[in-house]
Amino acid sequence: MNRALFAALFCTLCLSTVQAAIIHVPGDSATIQAGINGAVTGDTVLVSPGTYWVNLDYGGKSIVVTSEAGPLVTWLRPDSAHLPVVWFHNDEPRTAVLSGFSIMYAGGGASGVRIRDASPTVTENHFRFHSSNTPWNAAVNARGTCSTMVSHNIFYDSPSANPAVHIYTGDTIQFINNTLYNCHDGVEGSVAPAIIRNNIITNGGGHGFQGYYTLIEDYNNSWGNGTNYYNFTPDPTDISVDPLFIDPANGCFYLQPTSPCIDAGNPAAMYNDPDGTRNDMGAAHFDQNPPRALFVNLDSEDVAHVINHSPVFHWFFYDPVGSPTGYEIEVGMDNDWLLAETWATGQVYSSDTSAAYTGSALVDSMTYYYRLRVYNGSSWGGWYESVFRMNTLPTTPAPVWPTSPDLVSILDVHLVTTNADHPWDNLTYDFEIYADPGLSVIADSTYGTEEQENQTTSRRFVGLAVDTEYWWRCRVFNGYEYSAWSTTESFSTRTPMVIHVPSGQPTIQAAIDWAQNYDTVLVADGVFTGPGNYDIDFHGKPLTVMSENGPESTTIDCEGSAGSPRLAFILQSGEDTTSIIQGFTITGAWSDDPYGEGAVNAVGASVSVRDCIITRDSCMAINAYWWGDGKVIISDCIVTHNTGWTAVHIYGLEATITNCEIAHNDQMGLHVHNTQPIVLEGTLVHHNDGFGALLMQAMGIYGIDVHNCTFAANDRGLAIDWSYPKEGEDAVGMYQDTCWITNVLSAFNEQHGMTFYAPGEYQINCNNSFGNGGEDFYGIDTVFAGDDFNNISVNPLFCDTTAHDYRPSEGSVCAPANNSCGVLIGALEPGDCSCCVVRGDVDHSGIINIADLTYLVAYMFTGGPPPPCTEEGNVDGQSGKGPINIADVTYLVCYLFLGSCPPPPCP
Numbered sequence: 001m002n003r004a005l006f007a008a009l010f011c012t013l014c015l016s017t018v019q020a021a022i023i024h025v026p027g028d029s030a031t032i033q034a035g036i037n038g039a040v041t042g043d044t045v046l047v048s049p050g051t052y053w054v055n056l057d058y059g060g061k062s063i064v065v066t067s068e069a070g071p072l073v074t075w076l077r078p079d080s081a082h083l084p085v086v087w088f089h090n091d092e093p094r095t096a097v098l099s100g101f102s103i104m105y106a107g108g109g110a111s112g113v114r115i116r117d118a119s120p121t122v123t124e125n126h127f128r129f130h131s132s133n134t135p136w137n138a139a140v141n142a143r144g145t146c147s148t149m150v151s152h153n154i155f156y157d158s159p160s161a162n163p164a165v166h167i168y169t170g171d172t173i174q175f176i177n178n179t180l181y182n183c184h185d186g187v188e189g190s191v192a193p194a195i196i197r198n199n200i201i202t203n204g205g206g207h208g209f210q211g212y213y214t215l216i217e218d219y220n221n222s223w224g225n226g227t228n229y230y231n232f233t234p235d236p237t238d239i240s241v242d243p244l245f246i247d248p249a250n251g252c253f254y255l256q257p258t259s260p261c262i263d264a265g266n267p268a269a270m271y272n273d274p275d276g277t278r279n280d281m282g283a284a285h286f287d288q289n290p291p292r293a294l295f296v297n298l299d300s301e302d303v304a305h306v307i308n309h310s311p312v313f314h315w316f317f318y319d320p321v322g323s324p325t326g327y328e329i330e331v332g333m334d335n336d337w338l339l340a341e342t343w344a345t346g347q348v349y350s351s352d353t354s355a356a357y358t359g360s361a362l363v364d365s366m367t368y369y370y371r372l373r374v375y376n377g378s379s380w381g382g383w384y385e386s387v388f389r390m391n392t393l394p395t396t397p398a399p400v401w402p403t404s405p406d407l408v409s410i411l412d413v414h415l416v417t418t419n420a421d422h423p424w425d426n427l428t429y430d431f432e433i434y435a436d437p438g439l440s441v442i443a444d445s446t447y448g449t450e451e452q453e454n455q456t457t458s459r460r461f462v463g464l465a466v467d468t469e470y471w472w473r474c475r476v477f478n479g480y481e482y483s484a485w486s487t488t489e490s491f492s493t494r495t496p497m498v499i500h501v502p503s504g505q506p507t508i509q510a511a512i513d514w515a516q517n518y519d520t521v522l523v524a525d526g527v528f529t530g531p532g533n534y535d536i537d538f539h540g541k542p543l544t545v546m547s548e549n550g551p552e553s554t555t556i557d558c559e560g561s562a563g564s565p566r567l568a569f570i571l572q573s574g575e576d577t578t579s580i581i582q583g584f585t586i587t588g589a590w591s592d593d594p595y596g597e598g599a600v601n602a603v604g605a606s607v608s609v610r611d612c613i614i615t616r617d618s619c620m621a622i623n624a625y626w627w628g629d630g631k632v633i634i635s636d637c638i639v640t641h642n643t644g645w646t647a648v649h650i651y652g653l654e655a656t657i658t659n660c661e662i663a664h665n666d667q668m669g670l671h672v673h674n675t676q677p678i679v680l681e682g683t684l685v686h687h688n689d690g691f692g693a694l695l696m697q698a699m700g701i702y703g704i705d706v707h708n709c710t711f712a713a714n715d716r717g718l719a720i721d722w723s724y725p726k727e728g729e730d731a732v733g734m735y736q737d738t739c740w741i742t743n744v745l746s747a748f749n750e751q752h753g754m755t756f757y758a759p760g761e762y763q764i765n766c767n768n769s770f771g772n773g774g775e776d777f778y779g780i781d782t783v784f785a786g787d788d789f790n791n792i793s794v795n796p797l798f799c800d801t802t803a804h805d806y807r808p809s810e811g812s813v814c815a816p817a818n819n820s821c822g823v824l825i826g827a828l829e830p831g832d833c834s835c836c837v838v839r840g841d842v843d844h845s846g847i848i849n850i851a852d853l854t855y856l857v858a859y860m861f862t863g864g865p866p867p868p869c870t871e872e873g874n875v876d877g878q879s880g881k882g883p884i885n886i887a888d889v890t891y892l893v894c895y896l897f898l899g900s901c902p903p904p905p906c907p
Contacts, residue, residue, distance in 0.1 A: 020042035020043050020044065021039070021040075021043045021044075022043070022044045022046050023035040023038060023039055023043060023044070023045045023046065024046050024048070025045060025046065025047045025048060026048060027048070029045075031052075031054075032045060032047055032052055032054055032056055032065065033054065033056055033057070035047075035065075036056065036057070036058060036059065036061065036063065036065065037059070039061060039063045040061070040063075041061065041062045041063065042062065042063070043063050043064075044063065044064040044065075044066065045063060045064070045065045045066070046066060046067075046068055047065070047066065047067045047068065047074055047100075047101075048067075048068055048069075048074075048367075049067070049068065049069045049073040049074050049367045049387075049389055050073075050074065050075070050423060050424065051075045051077060051423055051424045051425070052074075052075065052076050052077070053077050053078070053079040054076055054077070054078075054079055054085060054086075055078065055079050055080050055083040055084065055085065055087070056076075056085065056086045056087065057087045057089075057090075058086075058087075058088055058090065058092050058096055058120070059090055060090030060091055060092055061092065061096065062092065062093050062095040062096050063096060063097075064095075064096075064097040064099070065097065065098055065099075066097065066098075066099040066100045066101075067099075067100035067101055069100075069335075069367050069369070069387045069389075070100050070124075070386075070387055071100055071101050071102040071124070071125055071126040072102070072126075072303050072304055072386070072387055072388075073303070073304045073367055073387055073388075073389045074100060074101050074102065075101065075102045075103075075104055076101045076102070076103045076104070077104055077105050077106075078105060078106050078110070080109075080110075081109040081110065082109040082110055083109075083110050084106070084110045084111045084112065084113060084114035085103050085106045085110075085111070085112050085113065086098055086103070086112070086113045086114075087113075087114050088113070088114070088115045088116070088118035088120045088148075089114070089115075089116040089117060089118055090117075090118065091117060091118055091119075092118040092119065092120045093119055093120070094119050094120065094121055094147070094148075094149060095121070096118070096119075096120040096121065097120065097121045097122075097123065098113065098120060098121070098122050098123075098125065099121075099122075099123050099124050099125065100124055100125065101125050101126070102125070102126040102127075102128060103125055103126070103127050103128075103139070104127075104128045104129050104130075105128075105129050105130070106127075106130055106137075106139065107130045107131040107132035107137045107138070107139065107158075107160075107161060109137065110137055111132075111136070111137050111138055111139065111140065111141040112127050112130055112138075112139040112140060113139070113140045113141070114141050114143075115140070115141065115142040115143070115146055115148050116142075116143045116144045116146075117143075117144035117145045117146065118144075118146060118148070119146055119147040119148050119149075119171075120148055120149075121148070121149045121151075122140065122148065122149070122150045122151075122153065123149070123150070123151045123152050123153065124151075124152050124153065124283075125153045125154075126153070126154045126155075126156070127139040127140070127153060127154070127155040127156075127158070127164065128155075128156060128157050128158065129157055129158060130155070130158035130160075130161040130164065130183075131158065131160040131161060132160070132161055132162055132163075134162070135162075135163060135166035135168070135188055135190070136166070138161065138163050138164060138165055138166040138188075139155055139158065139161055139164045139165060139183075140153075140164070140165045140166070141165075141166045141168075142166070142167050142168065142169050142173050143168045143169055144169055144171075145169065145171050146169040146171050146173050147171045147172055147173060147174075148169075148173045148174070149173075149174045149176070150165070150173070150174065150175045150176070150178065151174070151175075151176040151177050151178065152176075152177050152178065152283045153178045153179075153283060154178070154179045154180075154181075154253055154283045154284075155178065155179070155180040155181070155183050156179070156180070156181040156182055156183065156248070156251065156253070157181075157182055157251075158182065158183045158184070159182055159183065159184050159204075159205060160184055161183045161184055161185065162184050162185050162206065163183070163184070163185035163186060163187060163188040163206075163207070163210075164180055164183040164184075164185065164186055164187070165178075165180070165186065165187045165188070166187075166188045166190065167187070167188065167189045167190065167194045167196075168190040169194070172193055172194065172195060173194045173195070174194075174195045174197075175187060175194060175195065175196045175197070175199065176195070176197050176198055176199070176271075177197075177198045177199065177265070177271075177279070177281070177282065177283055178199045178200075178282070178283055179199070179200045179201075179253050179282040179283040179284065180199070180200070180201040180202070180204070180208075181200075181201075181202050181203055181245075181248050181253065182203045182204065182248075183201075183204050184204055184205045184206045185204060185206040185207050185208075185210070186201035186204055186206075186207065186208045186209060186210075186222070186225065187199070187201065187208075187209050187210070188207070188210045188211075189209075189210070189211040189215045189217075190211075193215065193216055194215055194216065194217075195216045195217075196209065196215055196216065196217040196218075196220065197216070197217070197218055197219050197220065197265070197266055197271075198219050198220065198265035198266055198271060198279055198280075198281050198282075199220045199221070199281065199282070200220070200221045200222075200223075200243050200261060200281050200282040200283075201220070201221070201222045201223075201225060201228075202221075202222075202223050202224045202225065202242075202243060202248075203224045203225070203248075204224075204225040204226065205225070205226050206225065206226045206227070207225065207226065207227045207228075207230040208222030208223075208225035208227065208228040208229060208230070209222050209228070209229050209230065209232070209234075210227075210229075210230040210231050210232075211230075211231055211232040215232060217232070217234070217235055217238070218235040218237045218238065218266065219235070219237045219238065219264065219265050219266045219279075219281065220234075220235075220238050220239075220281065221238070221239045221240065221241065221243055221260075221261055221264070221281050221282075222234070222238065222240055223239075223240045223241055223242055223243065224242070228240050237266075239260065239264065241260045242260075243255065243259055243260070243261045243281070243282065244256040244258060244259040244260070244261075245259075246294065246295050246316070247295070247297075250297075252295055252297070253282065253283060253284050254284045254286070254294060254295050255280060255282065255284065255285075255286040257286070257294075257318060257320075259280075259286065261280055261281035261282055262280050262286045262288075263277060263278040263279075263280060264279075264280065264281050265278065265279030265280055265281045266279055267279070273285040273286075273287075273288075274287075275287050275288050275289050287382065289381065289382060290318055290319035290320060290321075290322065290376065290381060291317065291318065291319040291322055291324075291374045291375065291376040291379070291380075291381040292317075292318045292319070292374065292381045292382065292384070293315040293316065293317065293318075293327075293372050293373065293374050293381070293384040294315070294316040294317075294318045294384075295315065295316050295384075296313055296314065296315045296370075296372055296384055296386060297313075297314050298311040298312065298313060298314070298388060299311070299312050299314065301388075302480065303386070303387070303388040303389065304388075304389050304424075305389070305391040305424075305425075305478075305479070305480040306362075306388050306389065306390050306391060307391050307480055307481060309361065309362050309390075310356055310357050310358070311356075311357050311362075311388070312354055312355070312356045312357070313329060313354060313355050313356075313357070313370075313372065314353065314354045315327075315353055315354070315372060315374070315384070316353070317353055317374055319376045319381075322376030322377060322378070323351070323376065323377070324350075324351050324352070324353055324374055324375075324376070325349060325350075325351060325375050325376060325377040326347060326348055326349040326350060326374065326375030326377075326380075327345070327348055327350065327352065327353075327355065327372065327373070327374050327375065328345055328346065328347050328348065328372070328373050328375075328380070329343065329344075329345045329355060329370065329371070329372045330343065330344045330345070330370065330371050330372075331343040331344075331357070331359055331368055331369070331370045332368070332369050332370070333366075333368065333369070334369060335369040335385065335387075337371065341360075342359045342360040342362070342368065343357060343358065343359025343360065344359075347375070347380075349375070362390050363390060364390045364391060364392055364393055365389075365390060365391075365392040366389070366390050367387060367388075367389045367390075368387065368388055368389070368390070369385070369386075369387050370385070370386060370387070370388065371383040371384060371385045371386075372384050391478070391480050391481055392422060392424055392425075392478070393478075393481050393483065394420040394422045394427060394476040394477070394478050394481070394482070394483040395420045395421045395422065395476070395483060396420070396475070396476070396483045396484045396485070396486055397417040397418050397419065397420050397429065397456075397474050397475065397476055397483065397486050398417065398418045398486060398487070399415070399416075399417055399472070399473070399474065399486055399487065399489040400416040400417055400418055400455055401415070401416040402415070402489065402491035403489045403490070403491070404489060404490045404491065405491075405492070406491045406492070407491070407492050407493070407494045408491045408492070408493055408494065408516065409493075409494055409495070409496050409497065409516040409517065409518060409519060410464065410466050410493045410494065410495060410496070411460075411496050411517065411518035412460065412516045412517035412518050412519075413433075413460060413461040413462075413464055413493065414457055414458050414459065414460045414461065414517075415431045415433075415457070415458040415461075415472055415474065416455055416456070416457050416458075417429060417431075417455065417456055417474045417486065418455060419451055419452075419454065419455060419456055420451075420476040420483060422476070422478055424478070425478040425479055425480075426450070426451070426478075426479065427450075427451040427476050427477065427478055428447075428448045428449060428450055428451065428476070428477050428479075429448075429449045429450075429451065429456050429458070429474055429475070429476055429477075430445070430446070430447045430448070430449075430474060430475050430476075430477065430482075431445060431446050431447075431449065431458040431472065431473075431474045432444075432445045432472060432473055432474075433445065433461065433464070433470050433471070433472045434470065434471045434472065434473075435468075435470065435471075436471065437471050437488070437490070439471060439473070439488065443464060443470060444461050444463065444464065446458050446459050446461070448477075458474075460517075464493055465493065466493050466494065466495055467492070467493060467494065468492065468493050469490055469491070469492045470490065470491060470492070470493070471488050471489070471490045472488070472489055472490070472491070473485045473486050473487070473488050473489070474486045496518055496519055496520070497515070497516075497519045497520075498519070498520045498521075498522050499511040499514060499515050499519060499520070499521050499522065500522050500524065501521060501522070501523045501524065501528075502524065503524070505521075506532065507528075507530075507531070507532025507533050508521060508523060508528065508532060508533055508536050508545060508556075509531075509532040509533070509535075509536050509537065510532055511545075512536065512537070512538060512539065512541065512543060512545065513539070515541065515543055516541075517541050517542050517543070518542055518543070518578070519543055519544075520543070520544045520545075520546065521543060521544070521545040521546070522546060522547075522548055523545070523546065523547045523548065523554055523584070524547075524548055524554070525547075525548060525549055525553040525554055526553075526554065526555075527555045527557055528554070528555065528556050528557070529556075529557045529558075529559055530559075533556060534556070534558040534559070534560070534566040534567065534568060534589075535566055535567055535568075535570055536556075536568065536569050536570065537569075537570045537571075537572070537573075538569070538570070538571050538573070538575050538579050538605075539573055540573030540574055540575055540605075541575070541579065542575065542576060542578035542579050543578075543579060543580070544580040544582065545569075545580065545581055545582070546580070546581075546582035546583045546584075547582070547583035547584055548583075549583075550583045550611060551583055551584055551585040551611060551612055551613040551638075552585070552613075554583060554584055554585065555584065555585040555586075555587065556568050556584050556585070556586050556587070557587050557588045558586075558587070558588040558589045558590065558599070558617075559588050560588055560589050560590025560591075560618065561590055562590065562592070564590070565590050565591050565592050566588075566589060566590055567589050567591065567597060567598070567599055567600075567601050567619070568584075568586045568589050568599045568600060568617075569581055569586075569599070569600045569601065569607075570601050570602075571600075571601070571602040571603070571605035571606075571607050572601075572602070572603050572604055572605055573604075573605060574604060574605055575602070575605040575606055575607060576605075576606045576630070576631075577606045577607065577608045577631050577632075577633050578608070579605070579606070579607055579608065580607075580608045580609075580610065581600060581607065581608070581609045581610070581612060582608075582609075582610040582611055582612070583610070583611050583612065584612050584613075585612070585613040585614075585615065586599050586600065586612060586613070586614045586615075586617070586621075587599075587614075587615050587616045587617060588616070588617065589617035589618065589619050590617070590618040590619060591618065591619035591620075591644070593619075594618070594619050594620070594643065594644045594645055595644070595645050596623070597619050597620065597623055597644075598617075598619055598620035598621055598622045598623030598624075598644065598648075598649065599614055599617040599619060599620070599621050599622070599642075600614070600621070600622045600623070601623050601624075602622075602623070602624040602625070602626070602630075602632065603623075603624075603625050603626065604625070604626050604630075605624075605626060605630065606624075606626070606630040606631045606632060606653065607624060607632055607633075608632075608633040608634075608635075609622060609632075609633070609634045609635075609637055610633075610634075610635050610636055610637070611635070611636045611637065612637045612638075613637070613638045613640075614637065614638070614639045614640075614642065615638070615639075615640045615641050615642065616641050616642065617642045617643070617644070618642075618643050618644075619642070619643065619644045620642065620644030620645070620646060620647060620648070620649050621639045621642045621644070621647045621648055621665075622634065622639070622647075622648045622649070622650075623644075623649045624649070624650045624651070624653050624655075625649075625651045625652060625653075626651075626652050626653045627651065627652035629652070629653070630652070630653040630654065631653055631654040631655070631656070631676070632650050632653050632654070632655050632656070633656050633657075634648065634655075634656070634657045634658075634660060635656075635657075635658045635659055635660065636658075636659050636660065637660045637661075638660070638661045638663075639660065639661070639662045639663075639665065639669075640661070640662070640663050640664045640665065641664050641665065642665050642666065643665075643666045643667075644665075644666075644667070645667050645668065646665075646667055646668035646669070646670065646671040646690070646694075647662055647665035647667075647668065647669050647670065647688065648662060648669070648670045648671070649671050649672075650671070650672045650673075650674070651672075651673050651674070652673070652674060652676070653674070653676055654674070654676035654677050654678075655672050655674065655676070655677075655678045655679065655680075656679045656681075657670070657679070657680050657681070657683055658679075658680075658681045658682050658683065659681070659682040659683065659827075660682075660683045660684075661683070661684045661685075661686075662683065662684070662685045662686075662688065662692075662693075663684070663685070663686045663687050663688065663804075664686075664687045664688070665688045665689070666689055667688070667689055667690040668688060668689075668690035668691045668692075668693075668694060669685045669688035669690070669691065669692045669693055669714065670685065670691075670692070670693040670694070670695075671691070671693075671694045671695075671696075672693075672694075672695050672696065673696040674695075674696065674697055677703040677704075677705070678695050678697070678703065678704045678705065678706075679705045679706075680693060680695070680705070680706045680707075680709055681705075681706075681707055681708055681709065682708050682709065682827050683709045683710075683827055684709070684710045684712075684806060684827045684828065685709065685710065685711045685712075685714065685717075685718075686710070686711070686712040686713050686714060686804065686806060687712075687713045687714065687804070688714045688715065689714075689715055690714070690715050690716070691714065691715065691716045691717075691718075691719050692711040692714035692716065692717050692718055692746075692749065693706075693709075693711065693717075693718050693719070694719045694721065695718075695719070695720055695721070696720075696721045696722060697721075697722040697738075697739075703738045703739070703740075704720060704738070704739045704740070704741075705740045706718065706740070706741050706742070706744055707740065707741075707742045707743050707744065708742075708743045708744070708824060708825075708826065708827055709744050709745070709826070709827050710744075710745045710746075710747075710806055710826040710827040710828060711744070711745070711746040711747075711749060711753070712745075712746070712747050712748055712749065712798070712801075712806050713748050713749065713750075713801070714749045714750070715749065715750050715751060716749055716750070716751040716752055716755060716774075717746035717747075717749040717751075717752065717753045717754055717755070717769070717772065718741070718744060718746055718753075718754050718755070719752075719754075719755040719756075719757065720739065720741070720754075720755070720756050720757065721756075721757040722757075739763060740763045740765075741754070741763070741764045741765075741767060742763070742764075742765045742766055742767065743765075743766050743767065743821070743823050743824060743825050743826070744767045744768075744769075744825070744826070745767070745768050745769075745796055745808075745814055745825050745826030745827070746767070746768075746769045746770075746772065746776070747768070747769070747770045747771050747772065747795075747796050747798070748770075748771045748772065748801065749772045749773065750772075750773045751772065751773050751774040752772055752773075752774035752775050752776070752778040753769035753770070753772035753774070753775070753776040753777065753778075754767065754769050754776065754777050754778065754780075755778045755779055756777075756778065756779040756780040757779055764777075764780065764789060764791060765789045765790055765791065765821070766789075766790045766791070766819070766821035766823055766825060767791045767792075767825065768791075768792050768793070768794055768796060768813060768814055768819075768825045768826070769791070769793055770792075770793045770794055770795055770796060771795065776793045777791065777793075790819070790820050790821050792813065792819070794813045795812075795813075795843060795845075796808045796812050796813065796814050796825075796826065797809040797811060797812040797813075797814075797833075797843065797844055797865070797868040798844075798868075799831050799833040799844075799868065800833070800837075800844075801846075802846070805831070806826075806827075806828060807828045807829065807830060807831035807833070808825075808826060808828070808830050808831070808868075809830060809831065809833040809844065809867075809868025809869070810830045810831070810832060810833070810866075810868070811865040811866035811867060811868055812830055812865065812868065813825070813865060814826050814830065815830040818865055833868045833869045836869055836871035836872050836906035836907060837869075837872065837906060838872060838903075838906065839871065839872055839874065839875055839877060839903035839904060839905065839906055840852060840872065840875045840891075840892055840895065840902070840903040841869075841872050842855045842856045842859075842867045842872060842873045842875075842892075843855045843867070843868070844867070844868040844869055844872060848892075848895070848896070848902075848903075849896075850896065852892065853889070853892050853893065853896060855867065856873060856875075856884075856888065856889055856892060857889060859873070859884070860884070860885075860886070860889060866884075867884070870883055870884065871906055871907065872906070873888065874888060875888040875889075875891045875892045875895075875903045876888055876891040876903065876904075877903065877904040891903065
């Protein structure tokens with residue numbers, strides 16, 4: 001029994017008046033967490049060798065969770081990357097013990113062990129392959145009120161761990177006799193009087209020790225790091241020398257006999273090593289009672305995956321004065337050593353320092369305990385004890401698809417297999433395709449495909465011949481041994497197909513289900529309703545689903561209601577932008593969650609929506625949610641009269657929206673919140689009851705590009721925001737090259753035309769914001785709205801706002817010939833606004849007033865823009881005497897100030 005387990009069991013037994021129980025996992029409890037949940041004070045949860053995907057929570061209990069066979073063969077990995085592998089946060093006491101595990105691959109989103117307001121004991125564990133970019137996700141992170149003991153642990157092979165250990169606590173935590181090797185940063189103490197003593201930190205690329213407040217730090221060795229001691233002065237008892245590990249590259253951190261770390265730890269008796277000598281720095285002490293077998297290995301075998309059924313034991317003999325004259329090895333099924341069940345050499349008198357196993361047959365997947373001692377001619381040394389596990393051979397996978405007589409589209413040749421039954425390791429899969437049933441002529445292959453959830457799919461194969469039969473097989477590799485090859489299956493190739501609805505398949509869903517990747521589902525004219533024509537799921541397939549003749553001819557009516565919520569399209573299986581929806585009118589969708597679903601609903605998926613009219617849906621029109629991945633492409637669509645909290649909602653995906661009209665929606669027109677680039681181009685956004693568009697970046701560094709868009713008659717026009725930072729000097733200059741607002745027209749919105757909620761150096765050039773109820777340019781330094789950047793506030797002279805004709809007139813400043821940038825401002829090309837409504841309404845505003853006289857005078861005498869409608873500027877109606885001349889100015893003056901006759905009617 002290891003030292004930590006014995007001490008913890010003794011302590012908990014003494015504290016309890018009830019006989020403590022040992023709960024075996026998986027013998028008594030199927031999972032470690034179930035064992036913890038069933039344990040009471042003083043109990044021990046004893047875990048068999050294996051790999052366990054967990055996020056453990058002690059729940060405040062004073063219990064021991066330990067392994068039967070130690071960290072070499074008992075691994076904890078994060079089930080959820082967003083939670084700690086082990087979490088103490090309910091005032092667990094020092095008698096809550098975690099011991100004997102390898103805690104691996106944590107740190108992407110959470111710690112290996114996170115301690116908050118608790119004081120457990122974390123001892124004799126290994127922490128490997130950890131990654132973190134923040135102290136909060138360190139391999140061990142302690143915060144709050146903690147008096148935790150972290151001792152005799154080894155942290156290694158984590159070059160991206162930043163740091164490996166983070167102490168941020170107002171109590172006294174003890175970090176004693178640990179070894180850290182090849183971790184980017186070692187130990188960071190950020191608040192309290194942590195006791196950091198007798199540790200070794202080596203070969204890190206960053207800081208070994210770094211401290212920001214009072215640390216009790218002494219008798220440590222920090223060597224070979226980027227900076228050994230950072231932000232504090234090391235204690236005189238500290239050293240910076242090579243610790244001389246025996247074989248750190250292979251995970252052996254025992255000290256060589258000449259190591260400067262031997263007897264260099266704190267001399268207090270409480271820290272003495274088990275052999276009674278002064279403390280050695282680091283997690284693995286050097287036993288100074290010769291003769292000793294210092295370190296045993298099995299050739300180059302991984303002790304958790306031994307392949308050789310006759311392994312060779314090698315050891316290093318240590319005796320300063322003696323020489324090797326004998327050895328004794330025992331191998332058994334447990335470590336009680338009442339009996340060596342599989343091999344006992346007896347006392348062998350030889351100078352050999354290696355011996356091949358000759359005992360009973362070793363069984364794959366079994367864990368074996370062994371011990372070894374050596375003889376120096378006069379006395380036998382103490383036993384060196386360890387463990388090894390025979391590798392588990394992966395089971396043979398079974399082909400799933402394609403199988404004879406399947407026809408496979410030449411654009412979609414991929415292979416699918418069952419996953420092997422192998423809980424220990426990361427598996428990869430090999431696939432081979434042959435041109436003959438005898439498997440002698442290989443046509444293509446792919447090796448090392450990582451295992452996927454439920455089933456594993458190969459890459460897509462290209463270059464095979466059409467209308468040809470092929471044969472295929474697969475196998476599994478666990479990093480150590482291959483499974484047998486699977487049975488052989490066959491398939492034949494075909495050209496991509498067009499599946500017609502309803503002539504080929506009765507519904508759109510039936511066609512998708514029948515189709516293979518990159519086929520086309522072509523839908524005839526008509527109105528499509530009923531099962532199979534709503535809640536249409538792409539099931540992860542890259543398909544084009546399109547109408548024959550466009551949205552005016554083909555409608556998907558979901559016929560949803562409060563009692564029957566329905567959507568049109570669902571994408572939820574990791575689809576990409578080759579999943580295309582094109583040419584439909586989509587209506588009648590209904591969601592009970594107007595904040596969470598859209599008529600086109602993509603969650604964890606990408607999508608392309610083209611040439612669609614999405615209208616009168618009782619939910620969002622388009623909703624896409626996939627934080628940190630994916631893309632949405634929306635082009636040439638009309639999105640109108642929808643009732644969700646925003647008509648188009650994109651959260652987390654890259655967004656490209658071009659040449660669309662988003663209008664008359666009950667709330668916002670467009671809301672994008674992203675860590676990916678946002679592009680909004682050539683789009684008309686008008687008459688929405690909230691923001692025309694609210695574009696947000698989570699960090700503001702990924703790019704917002706809005707150009708040649710028009711925002712008119714919304715509650716608010718265009719708004720730009722980001723989540724962090726919003727204030728302070730960190731924001732200044734951060735967005736100089738990431739946020740472009742160019743050639744945008746925002747006019748006649750009820751509140752601000754363009755809103756910028758956070759400071760920063762945007763690129764805002766050649767825009768026109770005019771006639772808005774609030775400020776035209778809100779929340780940005782005037783220099784960016786000034787002449788230096790060619791931003792203006794001038795009437796765009798829309799052709800007909802009453803008829804929602806938001807083309808600028810040919811005389812508008814938005815026309816390329818009439819602005820200093822020489823570009824089109826807005827989404828729509830200037831039009832011939834020859835629709836005379838009222839003569840004398842020179843500025844085409846709908847009424848005749850002094851502004852019309854000012855406009856006409858500027859045109860006649862100072863080079864101002866021409867009236868948007870020539871006939872309206874021809875106030876006297878005398879076209880034969882010239883379309884617009886001084887007589888028109890006179891006529892308008894007389895009408896406005898002398899009460900003379902109104903201008904004659906338009907033709």
